[in-house]
Amino acid sequence: MRGRDDxxxxxxxxxxxxxxxxxxRLLMAVAPVLRAGARRGLVRAGQPVDQAEDIVQDILLAVHLKRHTWDPSAPFAPWLFAIARNKLIDALRRRGRRVFVNIDDFAETIPSEQAQETLPAGEVTRHLEALPQRQREVLxxxxxxSVSIKDTARKLSMSEGAVRVALHRGLSALAAKMRSV
Structure with a gap:
């Protein structure tokens, strides 16, 4: 039996x-799940659910604009739910609330895949230490x-754009190093 994520x-x-x-078909299939997740997230944050549809539209727009960044060899749902979580957080922040939103608000009951073997923490640290200093500090x-981009920029005396670039480059370099292991 094929699962929803497949x-x-x-x-x-x-x-x-x-x-x-x-x-x-994809957008029609994911919209009700996103709507339910947005409502749950708003309720958990003590907010009225009247903003749920706006959040869903923000998520779908982000999916449309960023769909070229999705890795076709990876499952779609985790990528979608990460976007959904971020859009919900953005909406709550616009209302002046700073909250943590669990990705499980969107995942419903998607069965998780068997966890792949991870590298020992010491090896990850070794790879991090091999990065240029600025990228390492930003990562x-x-x-x-868990410091925001804005606060990281202020702390490191960098522009937010420079922080984003260093983060992207650092993550890309780290991923490449870990794939080659």
């Missing part, structure tokens, strides 16, 4: 290959210490 992944692959019907601040 179906979504296949639809996204077809959509990215130019199949407009598959793209419409440490954002990925490890």
């Amino acid at each position: 179906e979504w992944t296949d639809l996204m692959r077809s959509a990215n290959a130019g199949d407009g019907v598959a793209y419409r 440490q601040s954002i990925a490890v210490d």
Whole structure:
């Protein structure tokens, strides 16, 4: 039996290959799940659910604009739910609330894949230490210490754009090093 994530992944692959019907089917399939997740996230944050549809539209727009960044060899749902989580957080921040939103708000009951073997922490640290100092500092601040891009920029006396570039380059370099292991 094919799972929902497999179906979504296949639809996204077809959509990215130019199949407009598959793209419409994908958007119609994910919208109710995103809507339910947005409502749950708003309720958990003590906010009225009247903003849920705006959040769903923001998510779908982001998916459309960023769909070329999705890795077709990876499952679609985790990529979608990461976007959804970020859009919900953005909406809550616009309302002046700073909250943590669990990705499980969107994942519903998608079965997780078997976890792949990870590298020991010492090896990850070794790879981090091999990065240029600025990239290492930005990765440490954002990925490890959970500091925002804005606060990282202020802390490191960098522009937010420079922080984003260093983060992207650092993550890309780290991923390349870890793939070669």
